Amino acid sequence: MIQGTHSDAGKSMLVTALCRALHRRGLKVAPFKPQNMALNSAVTVDGGEIGRAQAAQARACGLEPHSDMNPVLLKPTTDRAAQVILRGQAIGTLDAVAYHDYKRRAREAVLAAWASLTSRFDHLIVEGAGSPAEINLREHDIANMGFAEAVDCPVILLADIDRGGVFAHVVGTLALLSGSERERIVGVVINRFRGDRSLLQPGLDWLENETGKPVLGVLPYLQDLHLEAEDALPARNSPADAAAGPTLRVAVPVLPRISNHTDLDPLRLHPAVELVWVRPGRPLPPADLLILLGSKAVRADLAALREQRWDRDLLRHLRYGGKLIGICGGYQMLGRTIRDPEGIEGVPGSSPGLNLLPLDTTLTPEKRLRRVRGRLALRDAPLEGYEIHAGVTTVLAPGQPAAELAHGPDGLISADDQILGSYVHGLLDHPQACAALLDWARSQPTDRAQPIAGTGCAPDIRAVRERDLERLADMAEAHLDMSTILSLLEVR
Template sequence: MTAATLMVQGTTSDAGKSVLVAGLCRCFSRSGMKVAPFKPQNMALNSAVTADGGEIGRAQAVQAQACGLAPSVDMNPVLLKPNSDRGAQVIIQGRAVGNMDAVAYHDYKRIARAAVLESHARLGASFERIVVEGAGSPAEINLREHDIANMGFAEAVDCPVILIADIDRGGVFAHLVGTLALLAPSERARVVGFVINRFRGDPALLKPGLDWLEHETGKPVLGVLPYLHGLHLEAEDAVAVRQTDKPSDALRVIVPRLPRISNHTDLDPLRLHPRVDLRYVFAGEVPPPADLIILPGSKSVRSDLDWLRREGWEPVIARHLRYGGRVIGICGGFQMLGTRILDPSGLEGDPGEGPGLGLLDVETRLAPEKTLANVCGRLRMEDAAVTGYEIHAGRTTGPALEHPAVLLDDVKGERPDGAISDDGRILGTYLHGLFESPPAAAALLRWAGLTVHETPDYRAVREAALERLADSIEQHLDLRHLEQILCGWVPGRGTGAP
């Protein structure tokens, strides 16, 4: 079996590439095809643990769900996790190979490219179709040399490309025509059509522009996708802050928007909960009163903790606890709750160590080998069932661990994770996905003060979103024309389809 490959590239970041790929995956899967998602190179701090024990971008895990598959490392062979303004941890086929700045990674791209093509070939041998997501824009001139994320990949595997643009941002025709103009002739030739995303209003009003675009470029508009209000699919990297209006008696949850926040998708189930008012507090903002403070994951724990202190969070947390509030620390946030954080090898910045918030009697030493695992178990709180995943490089020790927050299933029996303070007001855990399990989410929200017992099933919400997205694509995208293009694609010659 050799898969037909289709690539989705965007005129900008957040044009809708991830969402369109997920939707196309679900559409093709519905039709009975064996389909897999693929992103050659991803730069994101939201990640997931695969069935084969590796780490990939979170968006590709959602796209795998759209295909009815467990995620694998081949779906995102290169993942870059920024840990400073100039450097990132480089993950190749699920495993961290080290930290690199832009210059070092440019030199490393030859190795990364080999991993990308190897993973694509493996998927191609097992599936009928591969739907590929590009990164950023293919017209970023400074990144063109040795590109493996956009047209460099498309040229290497000789696949057709759809170009998507977000009309809600404005300037959609300029985005599309300008992107085409900046491509090389061979790259321009492999763009087989346009998709306009997030349109509001009467499509008839857009038709003169679509006719002009097709005449000007010689490329078809394959579809105009409407703005799907309330659609939720986990963000690749951007922090999603939108939520519906919440009642005045909703549980108030605040989260510091750390500079290197990671896996903030942990908090999406709370943002979507009808009885939880979740707010991110950005730099320079005064934290409002709350029932629960959550310290999220971080890719650079010591520097993010320094940021917390500069922003005045330490006295805010102390006052919050003094008046009976609750605090949860997840992964990096758990490490911040301890007495000390040691990074002797400089895995997340300059080598060194520093004091934690001192709210749990533990200390963390960062080490090169990551813990990567999908896990299940139960909260000590109400004995509630919980599932999730671990992604962390630290080893945490100390007396507070004698009162774990979670007991995880293990081949040797139960394995303790995290800690709960003696007064029961502070909880720390390495478990991501903590709020995705309804029993665990309900128990934690009751602990934090929410009296309502109904907690939505977050996984069902995500599945419903994929179905809604696929319905919209089937209605508004010319899938028959797209199929003709794919069937008519001839390697080395492009498509002969009308």
């Protein structure tokens, strides 16, 4: 099990690296995260929902993601409440106090999923959540040491040196653990190191002498690593490459419960795209394309959009000939009404939509979870992705669907060809679909006469992710004490 001294220490990355390294050695290995809190999720082969990081780790193992790999997924709806996904299926929304009481039942689901995976695989690499030293969350813990002790799992502690204070993080974390928990930690890994290892060695020697824990590796800071984010948005905008020629600007309003922003990973990597994340307090800038992403609380995020006056910016953008895409919750916002009679995402009621597409949406307890494939209406480009949504959307007037999927039409394109809405996550993943959507977005009159580069310039995001899985495995083999790690697996 990999546990971190704090959130974002790099646990997901290290688990992914070990999964691919062990898979390359021919071992039958799978990932496991008992409890995850994230708004980016993926649909599993068994029709469930798990965190995207665990789906990426499954691919690192050469596997299809399965709901057992992340038996508890918490998707925040407010600062104090979250939808609880248990072994792939939503069971309701609980506030923090109610979930604390619910942990006993969640623990049963975690141990059942663990038993299921251990019966099918020789080795599991487990990812903790947050820090094991969060003493206010120790009771009924299923995310870190509580789980490790329940299944008798050895733990490697990971610390991020790039943030500073790495030795204090390690020593402080160990000091806050019980004696049995400290004994369970078999070693320490330092992450995101830049510089000459020899200059760090005196600190590593001190750490081993002070704690009695061996340092099992110092991982370098990897530039331009493109793994699917578990939750956090990119810290910076993505500038276009001037050498790629004429660029296209894409602006994305950052709403409080924005989800599955990994849908835009292909645009982050596109050399001819400038991707701008617009934070609260700033107007939507001039752009060729605006994108409304998914949301875990669509009505609340729609209210936030109006509070920022971004609805006015959207209308101005359309008046000047700009294009607009809504994906999943963003697609629902484009309609006339969003109804939530049962309070699925908050207080029961209804909200007027942006009234830009002729459709109504009603939120229901049953989630639509499925993988999809088909053809995009634009250029008949191939399309493959997934749906995760609680809404049932009714199109109120005849129109051009955004795509034809194996199960039927999806989404809508406005009569004036300026707006496209779709339920499909992964809309941009296929290079041909990405190129078709960007050329459509760039077709309005501007002072830049040349269109952006086409299919040949669109990145193959799946190939990029596969390349980086190999980079991670190479890093693990070069910078970790793999003999000790393999010996731990042999002991198990």
